[in-house]
Amino acid sequence: xxxxxxxxxxxxxxxxxxxxxxxxxxxxxxxxxxxxxxxxxxxxxxxxxxxxxxxxxxxxxxxxxxxxxxxxxxxxxxxxxxxxxxxxxxxxxxxxxxxxxxxxxxxxxxxxxxxxxxxxxxxxxxxxxxxxxxxxxxxxxxxxxxxxxxxxxxxxxxxxxxxxxxxxxxxxxxxxxxxxxxxxxxxxxxxxxxxxxxxxxxxxxxxxxxxxxxxxxxxxxxxxxxxxxxxxxxxxxxxxxxxxxxxxxxxxxx
Amino acid sequence: xxxxxxxxxxxxxxxxxxxxxxxxxxxxxxxxxxxxxxxxxxxxxxxxxxxxxxxxxxxxxxxxxxxxxxxxxxxxxxxxxxxxxxxxxxxxxxxxxxxxxxxxxxxxxxxxxxxxxxxxxxxxxxxxxxxxxxxxxxxxxxxxxxxxxxxxxxxxxxxxxxxxxxxxxxxxxxxxxxxxxxxxxxxxxxxxxxxxxxxxxxxxxxxxxxxxxxxxxxxxxxxxxxxxxxxxxxxxxxxxxxxxxxxx
Numbered sequence: 001x002x003x004x005x006x007x008x009x010x011x012x013x014x015x016x017x018x019x020x021x022x023x024x025x026x027x028x029x030x031x032x033x034x035x036x037x038x039x040x041x042x043x044x045x046x047x048x049x050x051x052x053x054x055x056x057x058x059x060x061x062x063x064x065x066x067x068x069x070x071x072x073x074x075x076x077x078x079x080x081x082x083x084x085x086x087x088x089x090x091x092x093x094x095x096x097x098x099x100x101x102x103x104x105x106x107x108x109x110x111x112x113x114x115x116x117x118x119x120x121x122x123x124x125x126x127x128x129x130x131x132x133x134x135x136x137x138x139x140x141x142x143x144x145x146x147x148x149x150x151x152x153x154x155x156x157x158x159x160x161x162x163x164x165x166x167x168x169x170x171x172x173x174x175x176x177x178x179x180x181x182x183x184x185x186x187x188x189x190x191x192x193x194x195x196x197x198x199x200x201x202x203x204x205x206x207x208x209x210x211x212x213x214x215x216x217x218x219x220x221x222x223x224x225x226x227x228x229x230x231x232x233x234x235x236x237x238x239x240x241x242x243x244x245x246x247x248x249x250x251x252x253x254x
Numbered sequence: 255x256x257x258x259x260x261x262x263x264x265x266x267x268x269x270x271x272x273x274x275x276x277x278x279x280x281x282x283x284x285x286x287x288x289x290x291x292x293x294x295x296x297x298x299x300x301x302x303x304x305x306x307x308x309x310x311x312x313x314x315x316x317x318x319x320x321x322x323x324x325x326x327x328x329x330x331x332x333x334x335x336x337x338x339x340x341x342x343x344x345x346x347x348x349x350x351x352x353x354x355x356x357x358x359x360x361x362x363x364x365x366x367x368x369x370x371x372x373x374x375x376x377x378x379x380x381x382x383x384x385x386x387x388x389x390x391x392x393x394x395x396x397x398x399x400x401x402x403x404x405x406x407x408x409x410x411x412x413x414x415x416x417x418x419x420x421x422x423x424x425x426x427x428x429x430x431x432x433x434x435x436x437x438x439x440x441x442x443x444x445x446x447x448x449x450x451x452x453x454x455x456x457x458x459x460x461x462x463x464x465x466x467x468x469x470x471x472x473x474x475x476x477x478x479x480x481x482x483x484x485x486x487x488x489x490x491x492x493x494x495x496x497x498x499x500x501x502x
Binding site for chain 2: 008016040084
């Protein structure tokens with residue numbers, strides 16, 4: 001008689017790897033073989049997680065079609081089953097999986113679109129937080145300005161892609177054939193900022209130096225270091241834009 | 255626990271209706287410890303929305319830190335009973351309230367099970383003080399799959415323990431020669447046999463709050479409201495019956 005731990009490990013091998021044999025030996029057959037009964041659970045396991053991935057990656061689903069998506073999802077699920085029941089955070093490794101997935105090699109823009117969808121989903125579910133009260137900045141000694149390190153709003157994220165992932169994503173989700181046809185894959189790389197606003201998720205295109213500056217600020221690097229990382233931009237006016245948009249919630253002096 | 259539109263919608267609904275917070279991911283039946291981070295998310299959610307009822311399932315879904323995204327069947331053994339009771343105690347202590355534990359739909363039985371499912375469920379309620387969420391469709395599905403008598407299952411449950419009832423549709427799948435498994439999928443109308451069993455449940459348990467579960471292949475709102483109104487009609491008849499009995 002297996003212990004509960006032994007039985008649950010055997011079920012895991014059956015559900016994740018499809019090796020029902022060791023586990024089926026513990027099932028009352030009763031007209032239907034143990035393997036058949038266990039396959040019902042394996043189907044639900046794969047189907048539930050495929051749905052979770054489809055909800056995070058709807059543009060990928062449309063781009064490759066349901067059969068391709070489902071077979072890629074099944075391989076990913078078997079390789080990387082969830083590490084918690086909080087499925088909003090499941091599938092973070094899917095973009096990288098797609099990048100190494102040989103059948104998708106002819107669609108080199110896929111991983112970038114997937115990273116964007118991941119960032120959109122993370123932003124969608126991020127915690128709420130009130131933006132920084134800008135009057136608090138006025139009380140800082142100007143000598144300390146270089147040392148201000150901002151804490152970004154939890155919904156702010158950054159994505160880069162070698163292809164125009166934002167244009168592909170918008171066109172595919174619009175389901176307008178003309179918009180999809182109008183996407184120029186040769187348009188070059190995209191530097192994107194993702195955030196949640198009152199009206200929904202915004203995906204903004206930045207220049208490469210603006211992106212570098214914003215990403216530095218949002219990893220809470222001191223202001224002076226962020227400025228040094230992007231010397232070619234007008235840091236004061238770009239920073240004013242970030243502050244006005246409420247992209248920071250706090251600051252520290254470092 | 256996250257924020258944004260999902261939380262805003264939940265809080266808007268909360269301001270008009272009482273909420274039943276129904277968990278599917280805590281895995282009360284895991285041999286390993288409960289996922290402390292997940293339990294904390296449930297605690298924060300419960301603190302924020304102050305649900306009228308909190309429930310989880312008599313099942314497991316986590317092994318060695320991997321979540322199997324389904325309500326998997328437990329062996330009905332003394333070992334499993336002790337583990338489930340320990341985890342229910344832990345959940346109730348963390349939330350500082352009584353929870354309800356729901357009977358699952360199952361598609362297999364383990365050879366080494368020694369306790370009938372209804373006795374197992376009753377023992378969990380007795381030992382931990384938790385209530386039972388009686389899923390009438392799950393009783394029907396499980397009884398059909400294992401050739402049990404669903405009315406006898408209902409009759410074994412103590413009315414005082416029942417805190418909520420679930421109803422749902424299910425599908426059937428042919429497996430093997432002439433054998434059919436009934437599969438709980440929350441994707442269609444409640445079948446007439448389950449409505450009949452629901453009437454039996456209300457007669458035994460009284461007018462218990464009832465939820466129609468329909469979360470795959472979701473229909474037009476009118477269809478779902480029709481199902482809810484069908485349950486509400488039976489609940490109303492039951493409440494009237496109780497009032498008449500009190501008046502007599």
